[in-house]
Amino acid sequence: MARFETETFRILCIGPMHSGKTCFIDSMSSALLRKITHKVEGYGAYGGRNDCPNTEMFQMYKVGDKRSNVYFGDMPGFEKVDGITKEDILSIVEGNIPKKFSSQDATPEVQLGKGDKIHCVCVVFDCKSVDAGLPTEVKTTINTVLKVLSKKHIPYIVILTKGDELSENIQFDKLLVYESKHVKRCVRALYTEFNCRQNVIFPVINYIKESNVDDACDILLLDALREILILGRKDLEEEKASNYESDQ
Template sequence: MVVVATKIDKQCENITEDADHLYKCIKSHDAVRRISKDLDIQENHVLPVVNYTTDEKKSNGKDRLALGALYTMVDLAKKYLEKHTDMVKKVDEFEERGHLLSSRRSEVETKVKEMTEEMASFDSETLLILCIGPNESGKTSFIDSIYSTLMREICQITREFGAYGGKSGDFLNTEMFHMYKIGDQRSNVYFGDMAGMEKAVCTLKEYIQCFLEGNSQNIFSLPDAVKSSQSTDKPGRRAKILCACIVVHCQFVDKFNGLPGKLKETMHPLQQFLSIKGIPYVVILTKGDEQSENAKLDKIQVYESKKVKRCVKTLVTELGLKQNFIFPVVNYTHENNVDATGDIILLDALEGILKRGRNFLEGTRNRESNSNKDYKSDL
């Protein structure tokens, strides 16, 4: 503890004229000693100052006293924290991610071009990204939002084809599996959208296996779903699922104060199955803006939201995920225009997805190359 002793100039008229005189004044020294004794603190923790009150000019003497007092307080606080490291607030890595993204919001146009070129670089292979999740988790809106960010305007690509089945509240309903090309004409990146897990008429293993084997039409029992008559670019026979996006509704997680039992029962075998197949995956955490009033005004604030942080912590704890595998996003649902804060967090998610897909593809190529070498050596 320190004591800042003000009005010390009242002890001596000379101090009023020249604050430096305090260092020579016996009365001032006596006052400091009395305060030290009365409050039972060290004498050098009593910090005499002379405040500016009616002064019209700066005083070097007063400034020295004030700065001396400030220096002593900072030095004591620093020494205390060095002895009590447990009191030092740990850096919130999740918030730091948000701060970093916030500092990059002016780089959106550059980042869009970078991602567009990256997607065009998959020239000999098609990158298929599979979006998986419960009903109303925001899978379809996420694809629309990624596409909108890249096109620099609000787009609804999913509604142009036969997979879209109307809306339920703020959510788009997907009635059948469809793949959407993301990026410009050079892109070989597709996002696969599917109906929610609840609509599957087979076991979870079969549910995912069907997509790996290209038999998605066997998954859902939806007699009213019709294929689109519109022609679209479709992935070729060499298309491989190189990354999965498990889309989870932020409100749904927080509402149950954790993962609901049924969702947890679904997610664990899904993770296990993807791991066995060696397919990388990320978690897309949607609707974080509905958990934070600030995020409704500034989407990057999802990283500051206590409720969103609880959702992330729940996913880390209950699904055994690393924090950097979880990407909170705010989908474009009611907006008329894209905005920098929404774009930068969507681009961050897209970059994470493409990076994992690229690493998986290169790893597969290396394994195939080594296998061919081993085969030739055996001959």
């Protein structure tokens, strides 16, 4: 697992409800540790569960082993009443947690302090919702957020989950997710709607009810993580250079 010297590398997962954000974080950790794990009690792939409850608060979770300093932020989906808004996302990106997401019951593994900016954003969609057509409100919110991220030079990638629910072939060979006409249709819909590069859209298969990790799932998940770390390292280097110039 890559480390980033003394820095804590922070990744934020955003997206519609039921898109698989929490399961994606759990699955990423499972792929790195080579065993099924769960970062949030009752969430993700654990003991054969296949019901990921809705995230109610913002929290940060470490992925990888104890040496890792890479953390993923999990937060409520867009459609939830009194849930996430574009203003909330942009505040969190700058290291400011809206009060409505604080909770005495929250037990994040690392606190996001004021000024602790996010280094990369994962926008998570599920194939079934994309195929059916995303709500206008969701598309408007995401387009606004992506434009602001671009202005702030904060990198992002798009994670596309649940491709196996559109194709039985993928259930038998998960690497076929790249060849599926259904998934390709979803990829085209996303880069057309959000004007993002096709090479930042990563189809993955989350661990939902599995008891053991799977090589094909891990390949997809770690391919996405590799791109996240590449983009994040570039962002950290640019941040260091900017801070150095400011101190001169």
